[in-house]
Structure formats: C-alpha cells, structure tokens
Amino acid sequence: MFVFDISNPLTLLLMLAATVLLIFLAQEIKKSMVAAVVLFIYLILLIVHVVQIATLSEELRYMMSTLSRCIIIDFVFVFISFFAYLWVDDIETKAFGKKSLDDSLDWFWRKV
Numbered sequence: 001m002f003v004f005d006i007s008n009p010l011t012l013l014l015m016l017a018a019t020v021l022l023i024f025l026a027q028e029i030k031k032s033m034v035a036a037v038v039l040f041i042y043l044i045l046l047i048v049h050v051v052q053i054a055t056l057s058e059e060l061r062y063m064m065s066t067l068s069r070c071i072i073i074d075f076v077f078v079f080i081s082f083f084a085y086l087w088v089d090d091i092e093t094k095a096f097g098k099k100s101l102d103d104s105l106d107w108f109w110r111k112v
Helices: 009-029 032-054 058-096 106-111
Strands: none
Touching: 009 032, 009 058, 032 058
C-alpha cells in the first residue's frame, strides 16, 4: 500500500511552503477559488488517509502510527486552509464590491 507520508519533515516543509505560496497568490489576485482548491486538496488527502487506516491489513499494522500522524497533520492543514479561504473570500468581496453570503466572521476580521 502506498502511503503519502506527510509526517516526513521535508515533505511537511514543502507542503507548508506550497500552501503559503498558493494562499499568497490567492490574496494577490483576489480569487478565493485558489484557496478553495488548496482546502479541497487537503480534504481529499484527509479522506485518503482515513480510508487507508480503516482498511489496514494485519500485516501492515506497523504503519498505524505513521497514518495517525498524517491524519493529525491533515486536520491542521485543513484548519489553516479553511481560515485562509475565509480570509481571501473576505478580501475578494471587499475588492469587487460583492455581497458575501455570510458575514458571521466579520467581527473576527475587524480584529485581525
């Protein structure tokens, strides 16, 4: 079974750099879809890791700790990319004069 091990420090660093660069790109071009793509990729990665841990055979039980670390890291990246999406969406709505569907986090953005 192939496991995309994101708990490896080099892979983690590269994923973090790619995420920060894509979020910065989304903020510069004021398109929240770029940040949504990042969020979608991390959600897919989380689902893949959960399916892998659910279908783990008895011979591969030694990979349980690696997959558990990957799932925790996936949750962190989903959290980061979700708030980045909300942030870029707020920038996009203000820049293009759109009305946001939900302004429930408006109090949060005023304090940031």
